[in-house]
Amino acid sequence: MDTIKILLIEPNESIGEVITKSLQRAFNAEVVFLKTSAEGVKRLKDRESFSLILVRNKNDETPEIKEDPIAEHILNIIYDQALKIPLIVIGDFEHTYKKYTLVSEQFRIEEINRLVLKSLGLKKEDFEHLKLPDYVPFSIKHFYLMTSSPCAIYIKLVKKTGDEFVKRLKNNENFNKIDLKTYEELGLQDFYILREEYEDFMNGLFLQTIDNLKLPRNLEENMEVVGDSFVLGTNLMRSLGINANCICMVDQTLLMMKNQIQKTDKLGALLRKLLDDKMSYSYRRSYLIAALSNTLFPKMGWGSGDQQSILLEKICMVAYFHDIYLEDEKLLKISSLAEQKFALLSPKENDLVNNHANRAAVLIQSYPKLPQGIDMIIKQHHGVSNGVGFPEVLTAGISPLAIFFIVLEDFATNILAISGPPENLVNSMREALKPLKEKYQLPSYRKIVTEIEMMIAPKK
Ligand SMILES: [Fe+2]
Ligand SMILES: [Fe+2]
Numbered sequence: 001m002d003t004i005k006i007l008l009i010e011p012n013e014s015i016g017e018v019i020t021k022s023l024q025r026a027f028n029a030e031v032v033f034l035k036t037s038a039e040g041v042k043r044l045k046d047r048e049s050f051s052l053i054l055v056r057n058k059n060d061e062t063p064e065i066k067e068d069p070i071a072e073h074i075l076n077i078i079y080d081q082a083l084k085i086p087l088i089v090i091g092d093f094e095h096t097y098k099k100y101t102l103v104s105e106q107f108r109i110e111e112i113n114r115l116v117l118k119s120l121g122l123k124k125e126d127f128e129h130l131k132l133p134d135y136v137p138f139s140i141k142h143f144y145l146m147t148s149s150p151c152a153i154y155i156k157l158v159k160k161t162g163d164e165f166v167k168r169l170k171n172n173e174n175f176n177k178i179d180l181k182t183y184e185e186l187g188l189q190d191f192y193i194l195r196e197e198y199e200d201f202m203n204g205l206f207l208q209t210i211d212n213l214k215l216p217r218n219l220e221e222n223m224e225v226v227g228d229s230f231v232l233g234t235n236l237m238r239s240l241g242i243n244a245n246c247i248c249m250v251d252q253t254l255l256m257m258k259n260q261i262q263k264t265d266k267l268g269a270l271l272r273k274l275l276d277d278k279m280s281y282s283y284r285r286s287y288l289i290a291a292l293s294n295t296l297f298p299k300m301g302w303g304s305g306d307q308q309s310i311l312l313e314k315i316c317m318v319a320y321f322h323d324i325y326l327e328d329e330k331l332l333k334i335s336s337l338a339e340q341k342f343a344l345l346s347p348k349e350n351d352l353v354n355n356h357a358n359r360a361a362v363l364i365q366s367y368p369k370l371p372q373g374i375d376m377i378i379k380q381h382h383g384v385s386n387g388v389g390f391p392e393v394l395t396a397g398i399s400p401l402a403i404f405f406i407v408l409e410d411f412a413t414n415i416l417a418i419s420g421p422p423e424n425l426v427n428s429m430r431e432a433l434k435p436l437k438e439k440y441q442l443p444s445y446r447k448i449v450t451e452i453e454m455m456i457a458p459k460k
Contacts, residue, residue: 004029004120007050009040009070010090011059019054022109027116028130036065037073044077050085052119053078054112057091075100086119088112125241129199135165135192140180142205142235143191144228145212148174150204151197155188165192206245213252222260223273223287229253230283234324242366254316257287261294261312268425274416281329281416286319288412289405292452299451300404311401314371318405321364321374322381325356333413335382335406337390358387377402381409396444407448410436429456 006029010016016033023029032050034040036059044050055074061067071089078087079097087100090107101115117124135154153169168191169175193201213229233250240246264270270291274284293315297308326332331353334340340353361379364370379387380402383394396403414432433456436449 002051004051004116005049006031006116007040007043007053007055008033009035009037009053009055009074011035011056011068011070018109019112022113023116026113026130027127037068037070040070041073041077044074044081044083047081052086052088052116054088054116055090057089057093071095071100088115088119128240129195132195132198134195136195136198137190137192138201139235140184140189140191141228142232143175143180144177145209145225145232146205147176147208147212148172148204150208151193151200154192154194155183156190156192202245206249210249210252213249213256219260219264219269220273222256223270224279226253226256226260227279227283227287230286230320231280234282234320235327237363238324238327242363247368250320254313254320257290257316257320258309258312261287261291261316262309264291267291267295271415271425275418282323282326282332285332285409285412285416286323288415289319289408290316292408292412293404295455296404296408296448296451299454300448310371314374314377314401315405317364317371317374318377318381318401321360322378322405323356324360324363325352331356335390335410335413337392340390354389355387357381357384361387373399373401377405381405394440394442394445396442400444403444404448407436407440407445407452410439411452426456 004027006023008016008019008023008031010019010033013035016035020031020033023031029051032043037055040053040055053074055070057071059065059068059070071087071093072095075087075095075097077083078085078099088103089100090103090112091105093100093102101119103111103115135156137156149169149171151171152167153173154165155168157164157166209229209232213225217225229249230253233246233253236246237250261270271288274288274291277284290312294308294312297311302308302311323332328349330343331345331349334343334353340350343349345353357379361375364375364378376399379385380398382389383391383398383402383406385398394406411432414435415429418428418432433449433452436452440446440449
């Protein structure tokens, strides 16, 4: 984002300073603070460019200075020069040229900040990063797909005299995942980046990660890098929301997931890698759901090859986003009221679990070119139409894809619960299916259980 440059004309020195500081802090803005309109008028006449102008309505005459109708002078020049700069006026003011916003004399500083955002058409979230601490922590896991540092990287030493930050990687210094693992084995979890370099770092992070994802690899290696970017993307979106950079990365991750699943005709090859618990649980289960879906689609009567490919794309997306707000494996494994009660969660955890589906559905609504119905499937992925909590009894009154997802997730959870690499995949899958046969009595759910059963042991 370009720097915001604000022309501020405020006769009172101390009020002007308070406003200047607040604008600098909230928006990292460059503020030109003047006390009279004359110089402001001159600068505008000279075509100096500003993003926004904020002025006091007027300065009344005193023995020392003569009257200064600030807002009027500025608005006249805006009109004369046909300038497109938004104007905010503090205090009562009237003018026939109505291109300005008023803020009351007894304004609160937040009010000005809010109007600045509104006038510039910006969002509060665009400036969240300015509230960061001097050294911003960043999980070492998020560096897995990077190969060189886009800025200096620090580690934190906790000392009695206070935290100390020591530079560990220089700008442009190379490293690889093995180096990073070594740091983690030493007990280090986070690297730190200077706040001023945060944006450079984020740009480097996304660029390098996307490039790295595209390198040629074998299936197993590919599943691993996609897992790293799954963890990175979900963590970032959980804390920062959806922004243009992460959309590129998430699109690439989903595309690779889909291609790998479509290209691999043996489910067993994917499954063996997914049982590797060094990769994130959330990723492994999401991947497994998508892979199983792809095997089952031809049986579901949901259309031809092309339509199945679109369905796979949807399922990959649902699988990626549906539990984005749950980090803890314990919470990820809860899928019914009974399990939720049994887990004896804290009020905060209960709240998180109860609302995760609905929150994820809201988050994904701001994702561009969203395939139809994704937010609804995410909202209903535990069987309740409003996405809050778990149903007392299962209902057929939700989207067929949501029902499909519920049964498959249950199955995938059971498969992953089998400890150690199973010698006989078919037997393990049968074991994983057993509890589902009891649980799902409604025909729309049952059909999917039956199809899974046929998939495990096809009729001769
Ligand atoms: Fe889930
Ligand atoms: Fe969930």
